[in-house]
Amino acid sequence: xxxxxxxxxxxxxxxxxxxxxxxxxxxxxxxxxxxxxxxxxxxxxxxxxxxxxxxxxxxxxxxxxxxxxxxxxxxxxxxxxxxxxxxxxxxxxxxxxxxxxxxxxxxxxxxxxxxxxxxxxxxxxxxxxxxxxxxxxxxxxxxxxxxxxxxxxxxxxxxxxxxxxxxxxxxxxxxxxxxxxxxxxxxxxxxxxxxxxxxxxxxxxxxxxxxxxxxxxxxxxxxxxxxxxxxxxxxxxxxxxxxxxxxxxxxxxxxxxxxxxxxxxxxxxxxxxxxxxxxxxxxxxxxxxxxxxxxxxxxxxxxxxxxxxxxxxxxxxxxxxxxxxxxxxxxxxxxxxxxxxxxxxxxxxxxxxxxxxxxxxxxxxxxxxxxxxxxxxxxxxxxxxxxxxxxxxxxxxxxxxxxxxxxxxxxxxxxxxxxxxxxxxxxxxxxxxxxxxxxxxxxxxxxxxxxxxxxxxxxxxxxxxxxxxxxxxxxxxxxxxxxxxxxx
Numbered sequence: 001x002x003x004x005x006x007x008x009x010x011x012x013x014x015x016x017x018x019x020x021x022x023x024x025x026x027x028x029x030x031x032x033x034x035x036x037x038x039x040x041x042x043x044x045x046x047x048x049x050x051x052x053x054x055x056x057x058x059x060x061x062x063x064x065x066x067x068x069x070x071x072x073x074x075x076x077x078x079x080x081x082x083x084x085x086x087x088x089x090x091x092x093x094x095x096x097x098x099x100x101x102x103x104x105x106x107x108x109x110x111x112x113x114x115x116x117x118x119x120x121x122x123x124x125x126x127x128x129x130x131x132x133x134x135x136x137x138x139x140x141x142x143x144x145x146x147x148x149x150x151x152x153x154x155x156x157x158x159x160x161x162x163x164x165x166x167x168x169x170x171x172x173x174x175x176x177x178x179x180x181x182x183x184x185x186x187x188x189x190x191x192x193x194x195x196x197x198x199x200x201x202x203x204x205x206x207x208x209x210x211x212x213x214x215x216x217x218x219x220x221x222x223x224x225x226x227x228x229x230x231x232x233x234x235x236x237x238x239x240x241x242x243x244x245x246x247x248x249x250x251x252x253x254x255x256x257x258x259x260x261x262x263x264x265x266x267x268x269x270x271x272x273x274x275x276x277x278x279x280x281x282x283x284x285x286x287x288x289x290x291x292x293x294x295x296x297x298x299x300x301x302x303x304x305x306x307x308x309x310x311x312x313x314x315x316x317x318x319x320x321x322x323x324x325x326x327x328x329x330x331x332x333x334x335x336x337x338x339x340x341x342x343x344x345x346x347x348x349x350x351x352x353x354x355x356x357x358x359x360x361x362x363x364x365x366x367x368x369x370x371x372x373x374x375x376x377x378x379x380x381x382x383x384x385x386x387x388x389x390x391x392x393x394x395x396x397x398x399x400x401x402x403x404x405x406x407x408x409x410x411x412x413x414x415x416x417x418x419x420x421x422x423x424x425x426x427x428x429x430x431x432x433x434x435x436x437x438x439x440x441x442x443x444x445x446x447x448x449x450x451x452x453x454x455x456x457x458x459x460x461x462x463x464x465x466x467x468x469x470x471x472x473x474x475x476x477x478x479x480x481x482x483x484x485x486x487x488x
Contacts (some may be wrong), residue, residue: 017043019178023087023235026181030076030086037076037086041069044088044132048179053160055152056174058093059101060133068130075128082128083242090174090183093134094141094167094217095121095226096333100131104217105139105167107150108337108345116333118215120184120226120243127242132180136170140326140342141186141219142350143167144194144428145413149347153410156199158454162407165195165428168229172199175229182230182239186216188223189314190432193444197402197457200446201229202478204236207465208439211243215333218325222317222375223436233475236443240471259476260294265395270302271431274419275404282456283401286447286481293480297399300389306382307430313378314437315426319357320366349414383438390463397473400431402444402457435461443474447481 017040021029029035045062065088072086093103096114098121103109121131136154138147146154146169154169156162157177164173168185172195175183185192187205196203204227211226218224228239241247266287272280291297303309327339343354357364366374389395404427408416415422435442441464444457460477462470 019044019047020231021178021181022231023084023089023181024232024238026087027084027238030072031081033076037069037072037088038066040086041065041088041132044179047177048133051157051177051179054155054157054173054177055136055148056154056170056177056179057090057133058103058105058136058151058170061100064100065130065132072128072130080128082126083238084124085128087129088132088180089124089129090133090135090171090180090229091121091131092168092171092183092185093137094186095134095184096215097121097131097134100134102134103151105137105141105148105151106337106342106345108341109335110150112336114215114333116215119212120216123212123243123245124184124239135168135174135183135185138167138169139346139350141167141188141191141217142353144190145169145408145425146173146195147410147413155410156407156454158200158449159407159452161409161411162454163198163410163413165198165403165407167191169195171229172196172201172203175199175201175231182228182235184226184228187225187227187432187436188219189318189436190429192227192229193402193432193442193457193459194428196229196444197446197459198407198455200449200455200457201231202233202236202446203227203229203444203457204240204471205435205442206240206467207441210441210465210467211240218329220318220321221325222321223314223439225439233443233445233471233478237471237475240467246468258293259290259473259480262295262396262473262476263394264290264295264297264397264399265300265389265393266297266399267300267302267306267389269304270306270434271400273307274421274423274427274430275401276406276419278450279401279403279405279456282448282450283399283458286458287399289480290477298393298395300393300395300398302385302389306385306434309378310382310434310437311430313374313382314433316366316371316374319364320371322354322358323360379438382434386434386438386440387463396462396466396469398461400459400461402431402459403428404430406450406452406454406456431459435459438464440464441467441470443470445474445478445481
């Protein structure tokens with residue numbers, strides 16, 4: 001384990017526990033008394049030690065994990081019916097965790113221990129879960145491949161020479177490798193959905209603002225959202241209920257009619273323009289399967305300039321808001337560093353990028369006027385076009401490949417090859433940025449493996465605030481595709 005991690009063989013369970021156990025399944029087993037929290041936690045600790053090379057965690061405090069598990073078992077004996085009682089979850093190390101180090105991916109904060117929990121962490125604890133460990137991430141959540149200069153590259157559980165995606169890199173890898181049944185992550189332009197796609201797990205980005213963000217290191221108040229990784233849509237539904245406190249407003253049960261009556265859309269000119277042939281082939285196969293299951297799938301066109309409009313607007317907001325957001329977060333939570341100190345300590349590539357687009361004097365920095373134009377003109381236009389697909393064309397969901405390629409090689413992560421072209425790694429978020437640009441809820445589902453055994457993801461985006469409908473349809477789509485191999 002990396003710094004702060006302590007795992008000993010004395011905690012190993014006497015019998016093997018299935019590492020593919022999902023969140024709802026684990027919670028049910030503990031609730032029904034067929035599994036103790038302590039035995040489950042001990043099994044996961046042993047597995048985390050075995051798969052330490054993945055660099056999925058920065059910190060695991062074994063003693064605290066086992067103590068929390070024992071307390072959960074006592075609560076179970078006393079009759080507690082908390083929905084997540086005794087289940088250990090991963091938490092991205094951008095979330096403040098009371099009594100447990102929170103580094104934000106930085107060397108300078110390796111030993112910083114917050115006095116409070118982020119609101120989302122407080123919610124899962126209130127439901128009976130506890131923190132298994134803090135997941136590795138890209139420094140300050142500023143990257144898409146999973147590289148961290150201080151804590152190491154997060155490796156893809158499907159292929160150790162491949163990236164995990166980022167910035168919520170360790171969260172995705174930990175769930176994919178069976179180290180935890182679910183993990184909290186964060187998404188600004190794709191930091192949940194990109195690693196979910198690469199690692200072959202479900203990644204849920206709620207409508208921006210639906211899940212609490214207080215206590216999570218920010219990039220952009222306009223774009224940031226907390227969210228989760230899990231092994232099934234059912235598990236995301238459970239987490240959504242816990243974190244929001246919202247009971248189902250729509251019927252999430254299986255009505256037995258498959259996808260009959262569902263109207264889905266995809267925009268080939270926008271989302272199949274720069275895509276590896278194998279990813280496109282798989283996407284079109286999935287579309288056909290959804291049609292065979294009763295869904296109506298229509299093609300829509302979001303406009304010749306849609307991708308350019310989304311890219312310019314989203315990345316401009318992303319960079320413009322970073323400095324102020326981070327500075328206020330550090331001040332508000334009494335974190336012992338400054339924006340300048342963080343900037344000075346960044347790895348060279350990231351420091352150069354911040355100097356270019358984040359610092360006000362940078363050559364690529366967005367002006368205040370351009371920023372306001374983006375908010376007042378570009379974003380409403382993006383929303384108008386998406387609304388047309390949802391309202392005028394009647395689509396409940398817009399489909400696209402989550403990422404334009406499968407996970408790149410670690411050694412080739414700065415410039416990646418997609419559809420025969422060498423492009424910046426930022427292109428990995430080409431599809432996820434559209435939902436982020438206007439705050440739509442989105443979810444990435446694993447839809448099988450490439451010939452090389454690498455996961456391929458399917459993204460579903462829905463109208464603002466329709467998270468429960470999105471989750472309900474995603475579960476039905478997952479059911480149609482359930483026989484696709486994604487296990488490692």
